[in-house]
């Protein structure tokens with residue numbers, strides 16, 4: 001393919017259908033592939049075409065439901081969008097165990113986002129700080145003029161923080177606008193506010209402002225959840241001891257802490273995606289928070305109570321929205337929010353924190369007992385065999401044989417299905 005070029009100007013100007021035709025021509029796609037591009041599911045072409053640039057199709061993932069969640073005495077069914085098998089099952093299982101001791105308790109989550117304004121080339125740092133402090137109300141009022149509706153709802157720019165940082169380009173002043181964004185994720189609102197106040201700040205501080213942007217390290221929007229997990233339901237004292245050892249491993253070793261936190265994010269990102277929230281913002285914030293002490297740490301903590309039950313706790317910044325973005329315009333995200341039945345972005349964060357904790361306990365319980373592969377592979381093998389579109393009877397038999405043979409790959413699935421089909425004269 002030496003004559004292939006990825007240069008293509010004006011692709012975005014073409015109607016969606018024409019883009020699909022162009023792609024078919026460019027890559028010589030077959031009819032089946034063309035049909036795949038045309039299958040937009042529940043999206044109208046006009047809807048999907050507005051979401052991003054150069055759209056050629058829609059990409060589907062399964063949405064599953066985690067059951068049994070009781071959080072602050074309210075029951076929740078949690079929608080999860082994820083491609084990895086056994087994650088949803090593990091969340092449901094651990095949520096059921098948590099019910100034995102009353103379920104999860106999640107703290108109230110504030111809806112304060114940070115917007116950063118980068119002041120460089122500041123002539124006199126102390127004087128600039130003084131000017132900002134003196135004109136704080138004026139700065140907040142310019143910010144608040146940008147969103148009168150948010151103000152009416154009790155939200156808006158509430159406070160300022162000033163930080164001094166040393167950089168290789170010299171000292172910088174970072175002015176942080178603290179904005180109560182209520183039920184929105186808030187990036188758009190706070191970016192608008194930061195841009196609006198910057199000319200005034202440049203003026204009173206005698207400085208050059210470059211960046212004016214949200215911080216995804218939402219330290220004023222931290223969610224905390226805890227629960228007691230019955231030792232017997234988890235599998236006994238030895239399993240609890242294994243979980244505590246797993247936890248200490250993660251505390252002491254960033255290589256392990258990363259995987260530990262990945263297990264937490266299996267749940268949280270699945271809910272983030274289901275509800276149409278920004279997975280990258282949640283993920284970036286979580287990992288930055290995990291290393292806020294200067295060393296990457298697990299986002300959960302574990303101990304035992306006086307009866308030897310496992311006590312788990314999670315602390316994680318969660319900037320969720322239930323309005324704005326695609327939370328209400330994406331049909332499936334809208335349905336996911338209906339299933340979840342939360343009344344605020346803070347409540348969504350409370351559920352997500354509990355889900356992350358449950359997911360982590362599920363992974364650690366499996367790792368500390370039979371190992372992760374048994375459950376994982378049992379489900380994964382079925383998934384692989386199912387792709388071959390054979391009968392349920394053959395799926396079960398082939399999946400079991402793949403586990404016994406420890407060969408969970410598409411290649412072996414095909415071989416095993418062929419063998420079984422032959423032996424059954426199919």
Ligand code: MEV
Pocket residue numbers: 084259260261262263264266363364367372
């Ligand atoms: C797999 O998606 C997640 C785990 O690796 C998490 C963990 O090791 O704690 C099982």
